[in-house]
Amino acid sequence: MKSMSREIGIDLGTSYTRISLRGRGLVLSEPTVVAINKITGEILAVGNQAKEMLGRTPDSIVAVRPLKDGIIADFEATRMLIQNLVYRVVPKSLFYKPKVVITIPSSITDVEERAVEGVGYKAGAKAVYLMEEVMAAAIGAGLQIERPEGSMIVDIGGGTSEMAVMSLGGIVTENSVKVAGDKLDKDIVEYIRTRFNVLIGETEAEEIKKQIGSASSAMTEERISVKGRNLSNGLPETVTVTTVDINEAMKDSLEIILKAIKTTLEKTPPELSSDVMSKGIVLCGGGALLKNIDRYINEQTGIPVFIAESPTECVARGVASALENIEVLKKSTKGRIV
Numbered sequence: 001m002k003s004m005s006r007e008i009g010i011d012l013g014t015s016y017t018r019i020s021l022r023g024r025g026l027v028l029s030e031p032t033v034v035a036i037n038k039i040t041g042e043i044l045a046v047g048n049q050a051k052e053m054l055g056r057t058p059d060s061i062v063a064v065r066p067l068k069d070g071i072i073a074d075f076e077a078t079r080m081l082i083q084n085l086v087y088r089v090v091p092k093s094l095f096y097k098p099k100v101v102i103t104i105p106s107s108i109t110d111v112e113e114r115a116v117e118g119v120g121y122k123a124g125a126k127a128v129y130l131m132e133e134v135m136a137a138a139i140g141a142g143l144q145i146e147r148p149e150g151s152m153i154v155d156i157g158g159g160t161s162e163m164a165v166m167s168l169g170g171i172v173t174e175n176s177v178k179v180a181g182d183k184l185d186k187d188i189v190e191y192i193r194t195r196f197n198v199l200i201g202e203t204e205a206e207e208i209k210k211q212i213g214s215a216s217s218a219m220t221e222e223r224i225s226v227k228g229r230n231l232s233n234g235l236p237e238t239v240t241v242t243t244v245d246i247n248e249a250m251k252d253s254l255e256i257i258l259k260a261i262k263t264t265l266e267k268t269p270p271e272l273s274s275d276v277m278s279k280g281i282v283l284c285g286g287g288a289l290l291k292n293i294d295r296y297i298n299e300q301t302g303i304p305v306f307i308a309e310s311p312t313e314c315v316a317r318g319v320a321s322a323l324e325n326i327e328v329l330k331k332s333t334k335g336r337i338v
């Protein structure tokens, strides 16, 4: 019998891993978290279930986020994660040597790149193609990248913020900073620790960011109560923080992202940057959901800013369309079949 071959796209993100299948598009999206039994090495949970365990595990269990700043920090856990998620959408019997496209951040080193390839092969792939996340994001956001004019995508994820100006199907200028959603969460933890002497978890910080966080403090002020631990007496304590507090906490990091956008435009040939100035910047990634991020970037650059439709799914959509269209795949991946 002829063996079954499949094409699978993996947006391996610091916060979320999203799987697409050729002909079906995005089929699964789960947090990039793995819970492992430390003693036996056995995998206990992956994705949502594992995320709930973060910071709440007994000694024998460890819940890890195997990617840090967009790159693999724990190879074995990443392999387990990919295998587990892929088996959920493609029955094991059909997972016969698929071709796999995996996204990579543009700042990746050769060694890190080989780790991504390696993880794909270890998980059972016949061929591993690497695709720059920012290219996938641009395609998935619907930018007309093939045209002879400049368009700009900014992908603010969990671990990295990546931005690129594209023209004629290629990346003309790009930039990447390891400041994105995770750093904003850390900023909030740090701010509450310094200001109130109370320690909260990063998961709580993320919740605060999503609920009342805003990139522009001039907007309506909201407040939220959060439980933490008083660092002097070790007892639980509830503090109330406002949008202004959270904006203050995130200010420096937001400025780093803004500066990276400005630098990208400065390095871009004037014909193309003037296209961007008139057509605008498109935002994607989970960071595009931060309230008023579009307004903030617009006010600071004078350039129109648009948020892509379902911004967290852009990269996966771009990967899915690359699976459909071998022309795009060849151009935008490094095309290596090792």
Ligand SMILES: Nc1ncnc2c1ncn2[C@@H]1O[C@H](COP(=O)(O)OP(=O)(O)OP(=O)(O)O)[C@@H](O)[C@H]1O
Pocket (backbone or CB within 6 Å): 012, 013, 014, 015, 016, 017, 069, 070, 133, 156, 157, 158, 159, 160, 161, 180, 181, 182, 206, 209, 210, 213, 284, 285, 286, 287, 289, 290, 291, 312
């Ligand atoms: N409503 C929201 N407001 C603010 N931030 C949000 C919101 N929703 C999600 N985020 C943040 O978006 C980030 C995740 O974005 P995304 O899923 O694009 O990351 P990723 O692709 O996994 O990471 P990366 O591409 O950097 O490796 C998280 O930091 C999350 O807290």
Ligand SMILES: [Mg+2]
Pocket (backbone or CB within 6 Å): 012, 013, 014, 133, 157, 158, 285, 315
């Ligand atoms: Mg991403």
